[in-house]
Amino acid sequence: MSLILIVLAPFLGALLPAVMANAGRRTCALTTLTVSAVALVGLVSRVPEVLAGDMPVAQVEWMPELGLNFTLMLDGLGLFFAALILGIGCLVIIYARYYLSRDDNMGEFFTYLLLFQGAMLGIVLSDNILVLLVFWELTSLSSFLLIGYWKHLPDGRQGARMALTVTGMGGLAMIGGMLILGRIAGSYDLSVILENREAIQASPLYLPALLLILLGCFTKSAQFPFHFWLPHAMAAPTPVSAYLHSATMVKAGIFLMARLWPVLSGTEVWFYLVAGTGLVTMVIGAVVALFKDDLKALLAFSTVSQLGLITFLLGTGSAYAAVAAVFHILNHAIFKCALFMTAGIVDHEAGTRDIRRLGGLWRLMPVTFAIALISGLSLAGVPLFNGFPSKEMMLEEATHVTFFGPEWLVPALATVGALFSAAYSFRLIGHAFLGAKRDDYPAKPHDPGIGMWGPPALLCVLVLVIGILPWLAQPAVFFVAQSVLGTTADIPEGLYLKLWPGITEALMMSAISLAGGLVVLLLFRPAAWLWTAAHVPHAKSIFDGIVAGAVALSRGLTQPLHDGAFTRYAMIFAVAVAALSGHAWLTGEVGPPTREPLPMNEVAVAGWLMLVTATAAIVVFHRNRLFALILMGIVGLMVSIGFALFSAPDLAMTQISVEVVTIILLLLALNFLPDETPRESSGLRRLRDGTVAVVGGLMAAGLSYHLLLRDFVEPSISAYQLENSYKGGGGTNVVNVILVDFRGFDTFGEIIVLGIAAVVIYALTEALLSGPVRAKLLNRRPEKDLAGDMHPLMMVVLTRVIMPLVLMVGVYIFLRGHNMPGGGFIAGLIVAIGLVMQYMASGYYWAADRQRYPFHGIIGAGVLVAGITGIGAWFAGYPFLTSSYGYITIPPLEEFEWASAMGFDLGVFLAVVGAVMLSLESFARMARRRDQKDSEHAMDIDPSRKETT
Amino acid sequence: MSMELIVASAIGILTAAGLYLVMRFRTFPVIVGTSLLTYAVNVFLFASGRLVVNRPPILTGADTYTDPLPQALVLTAIVISFGMTAVAVMIALGAYLGVGDDRVNADERLRDEPDAGREDRA
DSSP, X not given: OOHHHHHHHHXXXXXXXXXXXXXXXXXXXXXXXXXXXXXXXXXXXXXXXXHTTOOOEXXXXXXXXXXXXXXXXXXXXXXXXXXXXXXXXXXXXXXXXXXXXXXXXXXXXXXXXXXXXXXXXXXHHBSBHHHHHHHHHHHHHHXXXXXXXXXXXXXXXXXXXXXXXXXXXXXXXXXXXXXXXXXXXXXXXXHHHTTOHHHHHHSTTHHHHHHHHHHHHHHHTTOTTSTTHHHHGXXXXXXXXXXXXXXXXXXXXXXXXXXXXXXXXXXXXXIIIIIHHHHHHHHHHHHHHHXXXXXXXXXXXXXXXXHHHHHHHHHHOOXXXXXXXXXXXXXXXXXXXXXXXXHHHHHHHHSOOBGGGOOOHHHHOHHHHHHHHHHHHHHHTOXXXXXXXXXXXXXXXXXXXXXXXXXXXXXHHHHHHHHHHHHHHHHHHXXXXXXXXOSOOSSOOOOOOHHHHHHHHHHHHHHHHHHHOGGGTHHXXXXXXXXXXXXXXXXXXXXXXXXXXXXXHHHHHXXXXXXXXXXXXXXXXXXXXXXXXXXXXXXXXXXXXXXXXXXXXXXXXXXXXXXXXXXXXXXXXXXXXXXXXXXXXXXXXXOOOXXXXXXXXXXXXXXXXXXXXXXXXHHHHTTBHHHXXXXXXXXXXXXXXXXXXXXXXXXXXXXXXXXXXXXXXXXXXXXXXXXXXXXXXXXXXXXXXXXXXXXXXXXXXXHHHHHHTSOOSSOOTHHHHHHHHHHHHOOSBHHHHIIIIITHXXXXXXXXXXXXXXXXXXXXXXXXXXXXXXXXXXXXXXXXXXXXXXXXXXXXXXXXXXXXXXXXXXXXHHHHTTTSSOOHHHHHHHHHHHHXXXXXXXXXXXXXXXXXXXXXXXXXXXXXXXXXXXXXXXXXXXXXXXOOEEEEEOTTSOEEEEEHHHXXXXXXXXXXXXXXXXXXXXXXXXXXXXXXXXXXXXXSXXXXXXXXX | OBHHHHHHHHHHHHHHHHHHHHTSSBHHHHXXXXXXXXXXXXXXXXXXXXXXXXXXXXXXXXXXXXXXXXXXXXXXXXXXXXXXXXXXXXXHHHHHHHHSOOBSSOOHHHHHOTTTTOOOXX
């Protein structure tokens, strides 16, 4: 299976559970499992190649100019992680099927899970670091959805937000680091970067790149001091915790450190920073974990601690430690996943995960106890369990590492970490499962069905197999470790993964830690008292404090700027634009006029006079709203005459028809608004606004005047369009050909925008009419007297007679549009006006009853027709929206020209009709009143009608 | 006086009137003002193809035509501006019907307490 398919499988499959959600829980889970299993099988099918030393690569060019290609590769490390992700993923899916209750939306859960799985696979298989970054961010987002899956729990929402904030910020830092790294190496391909160790480490940019990348890794892998998000992410359903915090999400940072190990490691900064952080995290996590009473919180801090251990190993920079790190990644994924599942079972069956309320479960839940015992002892690092050999290797490594001089420091700290690890593991087993049976459990604890204990039991088998026969895992571990080391180092000679290392210092430290762990557990009560008394600062409150500070800061910035005073924004905007333009005017240069002024004529002057008068009158009389509307109509009319005068017949027709519908729209709105605008601004304020307005107007006029007297600096692209309009587009009306052909994609977008605007209006109307406003509207008493004859005979008859004429004009304008002024936009407006007239004459309800197709449908049909016409070009092998044309003769008529652009224009036509009508109709719907009957008849007074009383 | 001056002054006057009305306190004058500004902007964009009389961009075998590109752009702008006006009017209407007044500026009280009346989002 192609690598691309392996990564895409979970993404594509993510749709299925959502669709299958209604087909039953079993089907839904099975579908999800199949998706993961398919990806796993695909992965396995590539294993022989990887083992043979090949590196399968798959590439799709994305933006090669930026060095951004969708390149995937499969090497030992990638294979190892991908197998963990998919293998443990399958177990988690089975477990989740039985864990989730009937109230949980299973489809949603599995969709998120698969999205996350795909993102993780993308990280571990990416060969291009930019692609890796994309997947990295995707894991942050999808884990946010998973952690916050129980949306009704405030803890879940807070935990999800915190995880997103911390890992998202880390991701941001990492983008910077990766870009620097790519810049140093001269390529964003990992395979190239990994071969440039010397160049990268010698570069002065190495340090910033390293710091930024480590910031990303440490936040993701919950290293101190960024560890605090992980325990809060425990509010997620347990399958999520088991998946994210054992094998996947938190291992992503570890993965990246391992991936970049050959180029970044080995320097002093790397050593102190990574090994130091890892060691500190290991100790702190282990100590805190001991004192957590919530099973999952305990496991969360234990995860923090174990991740610290792995980070420490990667940080020391030796090949031996790298082997140990890989081995421990494997072991930790296995036993930690089993432990999380156990915690989930206890929570599920006993009704609580609070250790203080548990105890004595071993009798009631023997199977669960066995699983907890095996995985818990492994976590403690007891021989015969798989946690032991890798921990042993860590202790061995610790004896060879010195920080700042004293030789005992690192081994001592490592022992303390191991000691507390043992202590909390023993506490988990001892306080939750051993001891006397209690009679106050919140529920009746019992073993769950095999669906829930099966997956962790399988993992426990692995724990024992690797624990007793570690050499079985040796080839795989060495293979992966070699791929971490790359060409920089080899696996140390004579190294074997073995059960019994012999009497070494490490074994002594191990013995001390196990014995010490038992002692600490026996002294747990006084220790817990001390812990409480010490008042260790809570990371969450610090985080909340920082967030609150940031919010206060941004509020302090935005509130004064954005205070809801629209008038002020408008003023600031106008003044700012004027100031910028003034600056440009004063500092720029204006060449001499290059165009001859056009002589004016009487029509132009007359039109100008009317426009100026009407505009001035609007300003003076704007308080009388109806009058202002009439004046606005005059302005629009003059503008359209201006278009006609200056060789733009299409614009003139569009403007005049839009004018009609706009005025109707505003009239409809005015029906509900007050008739008068009260006088509110002081004289001084009006003077100030007037000054700003006049300055703005003078500037606009000056700019236009200078522009109009000068030619283009560069010839425009219009010459091309004029030349090719007929040859290529088959139309002589160049404006229409531009709309439906040259710039058809723009037009396609525009009709969609228009449609969306209309649907928004419809939605707002629906919202208004379903709220408290509805009653207000129904009981409204008009302020002014209304005509008694609302649907007058003369108007009804006239509009009916005109209707076919209007439609015919519409068809005519539409058909001639490609060659003569006209087209879909104008025809659509004309037809809409014809329809609106019917509504005006006979009332909304009478007309709506006779409207066969809903206007949304017409908008949709328009967009669809336009889109299908565009897609049609694909079948001819041309890009989207390429048009073609030809001639047909329909006897006995003359020869006709057809152009595929006509189909597109038809789409425009339908969308415009639908959008205009839906907007106007929405306003009309609000006019219904309780004291007024919906008109059954076309007109109120009809001489031919016999009133039935 | 030339045609250029006529068009330029018309753009200026429409802009000035539009700006003045946009700075009023009620929704209706603001909407009228925006419409006037729309006229001004559309005419300005159209005029950026320069003024030409009697040379419509309909291919008839003539030597020169006016610039068709700004016309095509403005044509869609005119139609879109209808959609925009309609949405603005609808929002204004909804606010008026819901709140009971048609002021464009937020209440003083709301301005001082941005979270007033909003649930505490935990």
